Amino acid sequence: MDLKKVVEKLGGDYDLLRKDFEKVSGTLRRFGFSDYESRAYLGLVALGPSSAGFVADIAQIPRTSAYKVMKSLQKKGFVQEQPGRPLSFAPVDPSELSNRFKAEVEESFAKIGSLKDLLSERGVPQLVYTIMGKERVLDKITEMLEKSQHTYVISSPSLSVVRRKLGKRVVNAVARGVKVTVITSPFVKAPPGVRVIRRKGLIATDVISDGRTALLAAPDLSACGYTDNEALSKHLEDFLNRMGSSQE
Numbered sequence: 001m002d003l004k005k006v007v008e009k010l011g012g013d014y015d016l017l018r019k020d021f022e023k024v025s026g027t028l029r030r031f032g033f034s035d036y037e038s039r040a041y042l043g044l045v046a047l048g049p050s051s052a053g054f055v056a057d058i059a060q061i062p063r064t065s066a067y068k069v070m071k072s073l074q075k076k077g078f079v080q081e082q083p084g085r086p087l088s089f090a091p092v093d094p095s096e097l098s099n100r101f102k103a104e105v106e107e108s109f110a111k112i113g114s115l116k117d118l119l120s121e122r123g124v125p126q127l128v129y130t131i132m133g134k135e136r137v138l139d140k141i142t143e144m145l146e147k148s149q150h151t152y153v154i155s156s157p158s159l160s161v162v163r164r165k166l167g168k169r170v171v172n173a174v175a176r177g178v179k180v181t182v183i184t185s186p187f188v189k190a191p192p193g194v195r196v197i198r199r200k201g202l203i204a205t206d207v208i209s210d211g212r213t214a215l216l217a218a219p220d221l222s223a224c225g226y227t228d229n230e231a232l233s234k235h236l237e238d239f240l241n242r243m244g245s246s247q248e
Contacts, residue, residue, distance in 0.1 A: 040056075044091040079091050149210055151178065151180075151208075152208070153207070158220075186198045205219075214232060214236045
């Protein structure tokens with residue numbers, strides 16, 4: 001399908017539409033969407049309930065990847081499979097997603113604010129270091145696991161990426177007695193031997209090791225804040241444990 005000809009035939013400005021599409025797609029990627037997922041979701045919003053193949057044409061993603069992309073969006077709670085044949089998908093209403101993202105962001109900033117207040121009351125220096133670059137962030141997450149002696153808690157919408165980096169280190173940590181807790185999206189595969197908590201709408205990646213070191217990373221893992229302040233780390237761990245308990 002020649003999308004440019006279709007848009008122009010309908011009287012639209014293809015170049016302007018493409019720029020808007022790319023801008024919104026980039027925003028969605030910052031919230032954990034892959035490039036194909038952001039394109040597919042926007043295409044589905046424009047089309048309404050449609051087949052994976054039709055979405056692929058509009059979103060300009062490979063047809064061979066379309067069904068896998070739609071099922072991934074479904075698992076993340078962004079689209080819904082429609083009953084009947086042929087198989088089709090419908091987008092979750094953008095306003096619902098907006099409310100979900102706002103709630104998560106507000107929750108994160110409330111958490112940061114409460115930590116700031118707590119540390120100010122106790123007169124504890126606020127030592128948070130910024131780490132830039134996806135590989136460096138993943139290296140720090142790996143280092144925290146390797147140094148864990150008692151507990152390791154990770155909450156992430158990007159668990160598959162983190163898991164590839166960690167490899168067998170999770171199994172090794174469990175074998176040496178570390179209690180590993182993973183908070184992740186529904187249906188995402190978790191490492192064996194760990195406590196798993198399923199939660200929809202995760203945005204940031206949080207990691208706490210032994211209640212002593214903590215890391216809070218961007219959705220795409222491009223940057224993170226890291227602290228070895230024990231009071232700050234313990235507060236984050238308590239927050240994640242409460243969040244996990246509310247889902248069980």
